[in-house]
Amino acid sequence: MKSPQESSRHRAGARLGVTAQVILAFVLLLMVNYVGFHYYKRGDWSPGRKFQLADQTSRLLQQLTTPVTVYVFFSPSTAAPGFEVYNDVLNLLKEYQSAAGGKLTVEYIDPTRNLARARELQSKFGFGDGENLLIVEMGGRSKQISAVDMADYDMMPQLTGDPPRVAAFKGEQALTSALIGLSEPKERKIYFLQGQGEPLVGKGSKLSLLEEYIGRQGVTPAPLNLGVAGAVPADAAAVVLVGPRYDLPEASMSLLRNYWEKDGRIMILLDPASATPVLREFLTSLGITAQDDRVLRTVQLGFATGILRDVSGRFTPENRITRRLYGAEAMFPGGTCSLALAPSGHGTSIEPLITAEAPFWGEIEYVTDENKGVVFDADKDTPAPLILAAMLERGGLGDEKVGVNSARMIITGNAEFVVDGSITEPNLDFFLSALNWMMDRSYLTGIAPKAVRTFSLNLTDLETSRIGLYTLVVIPAAALVAGFFVWWRRRR
Numbered sequence: 001m002k003s004p005q006e007s008s009r010h011r012a013g014a015r016l017g018v019t020a021q022v023i024l025a026f027v028l029l030l031m032v033n034y035v036g037f038h039y040y041k042r043g044d045w046s047p048g049r050k051f052q053l054a055d056q057t058s059r060l061l062q063q064l065t066t067p068v069t070v071y072v073f074f075s076p077s078t079a080a081p082g083f084e085v086y087n088d089v090l091n092l093l094k095e096y097q098s099a100a101g102g103k104l105t106v107e108y109i110d111p112t113r114n115l116a117r118a119r120e121l122q123s124k125f126g127f128g129d130g131e132n133l134l135i136v137e138m139g140g141r142s143k144q145i146s147a148v149d150m151a152d153y154d155m156m157p158q159l160t161g162d163p164p165r166v167a168a169f170k171g172e173q174a175l176t177s178a179l180i181g182l183s184e185p186k187e188r189k190i191y192f193l194q195g196q197g198e199p200l201v202g203k204g205s206k207l208s209l210l211e212e213y214i215g216r217q218g219v220t221p222a223p224l225n226l227g228v229a230g231a232v233p234a235d236a237a238a239v240v241l242v243g244p245r246y247d248l249p250e251a252s253m254s255l256l257r258n259y260w261e262k263d264g265r266i267m268i269l270l271d272p273a274s275a276t277p278v279l280r281e282f283l284t285s286l287g288i289t290a291q292d293d294r295v296l297r298t299v300q301l302g303f304a305t306g307i308l309r310d311v312s313g314r315f316t317p318e319n320r321i322t323r324r325l326y327g328a329e330a331m332f333p334g335g336t337c338s339l340a341l342a343p344s345g346h347g348t349s350i351e352p353l354i355t356a357e358a359p360f361w362g363e364i365e366y367v368t369d370e371n372k373g374v375v376f377d378a379d380k381d382t383p384a385p386l387i388l389a390a391m392l393e394r395g396g397l398g399d400e401k402v403g404v405n406s407a408r409m410i411i412t413g414n415a416e417f418v419v420d421g422s423i424t425e426p427n428l429d430f431f432l433s434a435l436n437w438m439m440d441r442s443y444l445t446g447i448a449p450k451a452v453r454t455f456s457l458n459l460t461d462l463e464t465s466r467i468g469l470y471t472l473v474v475i476p477a478a479a480l481v482a483g484f485f486v487w488w489r490r491r492r
Contacts, residue, residue, distance in 0.1 A: 053095050055324055055446035057176045060183075061100040063443045068104045068179065070096075071121060071135040074147065075112050082132040082147020084166050089134065089150065092171045136175070138182040145174045152451065172449040173216055180218035180444070188237040188439060190214065191224035195252075197245030197274075199419065206419045207242065213428055213448065217436065226252040232259040238438045239264065243271035243415025247278045257282060263395065263407045265438040269415035272337035287350050288390055288411050289340040293362030293382050295332075295413070298374055307374055311336045311414070313354040313388045315430070321391060321437045322353050324446035328426040330354050330388070332414040338362045338386040339413055347395050353410070354389040354430070362386055388413050391434070410434045425450060 053061075070093060074086050093106050111118035111129070122128070125135050125142060132147035152168040192201045199206040201223045211221045219237065226232070226248075232239060232255060239259065248256065260266060268283070270276075270290055280290050299306045313330040315322035343350045362382025363374060376383075395406035417427045433445035 053099055054172060054176070054449040056444050056448045057096075057172060058099050059443045059446060060176060060179060061096060061104065064100060064103045064179075064183070066103075066139045066183070068100070068182075069137045070104065070106045070175075071125075071137070072106060072108045073111065073118070073121060073127075073135065074108070074132050075110050080130050080132045082150065084163075085147055085151050085169060085171065086132075088169050089147070089171055092175070096175065134175070136178040136182060138179070141182050143178040143182055145178055150174050168451040170451045173451060176449050177216040177218065180216075184218050187235075188219045189222050189233070189235050190219055190238045190240055190435065190439075191222050191233065191236050193226065193239060193241045193244070194223045195225045195227055196248060198242050209420050209423055210418050210428070210431065213432060214435070217432060217444070217448075219435070219439070226255045231255055232264065237265065238267060238435065240267045240269075240435075241279075242269045242418065243274070244276060244279065245271060245274045247274075247276040250278065253278050253282060260407055260409070263405045265408045267410040267434065267438065269412045269418065270337065271415045272335045272413060283411060286392055286409070287342045287348065288392060289342065290411075290413060291338050291340055291362060291382060293337055293364050294366035295336045295338055295356055295360055295362050295386055295388070296366075296374070297359045297361070305374065309333075309335065311356050311360060311388065313356050315354055315426075316352050319351055319353055319391070320442060321433050321445055322430065325426060325429055325433065328429075330417065330426050330430055331422075331424050332388060332412075332417050333422045334414070334416040336388060337413040338382050338388065339390050339411060341387060341390055348392065349394075350390060350392050352387045352390050353434070354387075354412070356384060356386040356388055358384040360384055360386060389430075391437075408438045410438065 072089065072093070074089070075083070090108075097104050097106060109117050109121060121135070125144065127133060127135075127144060134145040134147070134150075136143050136145065150169065150171045151166045152170065153164040154167040155164050157163065157165050192198065192207075194200065201207065201211065201221055205211060214221050224233070224236075224239070236259075239256070256264075256266070268279070270279075272290070272294060283290060294309065295311045296307055296309050299308060311332040313332060315325040315328060315330060317323050317326040338356075339352075341350045341352065361376050361384055364377075364380045364382070389410070389412040392409040392411070393406055394408075416422050417424075418431055429447050432448050436442065436444040
């Protein structure tokens with residue numbers, strides 16, 4: 001039997017051990033909270049990744065040099081237009097604040113509860129009562145975004161007396177577009193050449209979706225007829241030529257060449273079916289030859305051979321324009337010709353942007369002979385890999401952090417990939433990335449924000465009844481049986 005002194009020492013040691021354990025647990029808790037607060041990674045596990053910022057948005061927020069204030073003028077308790085996206089807007093702004101690293105602040109104003117502040121902002125920014133909107137202020141300039149413009153609505157529920165349903169959330173598109181516009185010191189314009197059979201620009205254009213996204217980049221698309229204007233306007237950030245069906249007149253070609261020599265920015269999307277020797281000669285003189293072939297591949301369909309002329313291309317992973325698009329596929333529908341690159345030196349660099357791998361090849365005799373068929377001829381046809389798009393720069397340094405005056409050009413062997421009905425998200429991101437690179441905004445290259453479609457699960461009446469049966473009857477019954485079995489075992 002232990003003596004009283006030994007028992008006392010034993011109890012003291014136990015108390016000391018428990019105290020040490022409590023202190024260590026408390027210290028460990030503090031360390032875990034400190035690490036979790038300062039070193040964490042945000043994630044978005046929503047079905048449509050609604051709040052995962054696009055690459056372009058993240059890079060824009062990291063490049064901010066001027067503080068930004070976003071005023072959220074919302075009343076979630078009223079039925080004012082746009083109140084349905086209130087929670088989505090709040091969650092999205094949290095991601096913007098996290099990515100901006102303290103350069104973006106948000107103030108929430110409920111006009112039904114803070115009337116004085118609401119009147120102050122209405123007087124400052126000039127908007128009316130009963131509006132749900134965001135106001136983005138940066139460097140003394142501001143832009144208002146209506147809550148209604150941050151969503152696409154499905155109006156079908158109104159037929160049964162219900163409110164419209166949000167079909168797609170466009171908050172990131174609207175916010176990023178506002179930030180891009182406010183960060184630019186002046187309006188940028190790109191001119192689409194007209195007069196040689198190119199798609200028109202404006203209302204009813206076949207490029208309407210492309211124009212919409214160009215506008216969201218803080219850039220205004222405008223038409224330009226060189227034969228009428230007599231020169232490329234001085235405010236041109238870039239000139240775009242989309243699939244001319246006829247060749248440029250010598251006078252227009254001379255104006256375009258002069259613009260290039262003065263460090264111009266040009267994007268040329270070729271239509272392989274059009275005879276444009278003057279335009280192609282200009283490109284050849286720069287080191288890029290549009291070859292007289294058609295890119296295709298064949299597939300066996302039983303006893304027949306099928307010809308696929310829609311080309312899937314791979315974005316070059318090493319290139320500064322396309323490296324953030326690597327892993328996606330560019331789709332070039334219709335006719336596509338390959339490009340041959342021959343750098344001429346003298347401060348000029350030429351790099352491929354999109355390539356097509358085997359089993360694609362460039363068919364020289366592309367007029368199909370039903371008796372001969374289409375078969376790759378190693379002596380005449382162009383073998384893979386084929387270059388479908390390329391970039392050319394004269395006078396640049398190849399460093400995104402160093403800006404110098406240079407002439408820049410993008411050439412593709414297809415023009416249909418930007419037309420409504422053919423344009424895909426990777427195609428759109430490629431065009432916008434190339435456009436931003438030409439305008440010295442390399443930090444905006446990458447994946448642009450897109451509308452997030454609402455996820456819906458359509459179930460039949462039978463599937464709905466089965467779900468109800470399992471959740472209301474089968475699962476509770478299984479839990480009841482398991483509980484009864486445990487009770488019975490314990491009773492024994």
